[in-house]
Amino acid sequence: MRVFGRIAVCGGISLYNDTTKQTGPYVQTLMIFKQLRMEGFLVSRWKHKDEETLKQLMAWVKEGKLKYEEHITKGFENMPAAFMGMLKGENTGKAVVAV
Structure with a gap:
């Protein structure tokens, strides 16, 4: 800083x-x-x-x-896990689900 x-x-x-x-x-x-x-x-x-x-x-x-950074999760079926991961801080950058 x-x-x-x-x-x-x-x-x-x-x-x-x-x-x-x-x-x-x-x-x-x-x-x-x-x-x-x-x-x-x-x-x-x-x-x-x-x-x-x-x-x-x-x-x-x-x-x-x-x-920028994107954390990409593949597959619509993985959306719930991606969302929970975002809430837990498991992603870096923008959380994206690719379908």
Whole structure:
């Protein structure tokens, strides 16, 4: 992270039905020394910018400036397992079921 960097935090679907307290990395020291800012947000806050944003993101993908990962599960019959895997955090990137 760069000094004064920003971290966008969105999503929490994997925690919706969780009954145990989450544990994980503690980033407080890094956040203090790098003077970072972390802000939660809802995607709906930016709904009015959908068209503009999609055009920019697609341009960045074509230019190689924006890279993405997909976790592809093959077969419609594997959709339930793919969905459960997504909730458990077993995928990296966008979860896709190819039929």
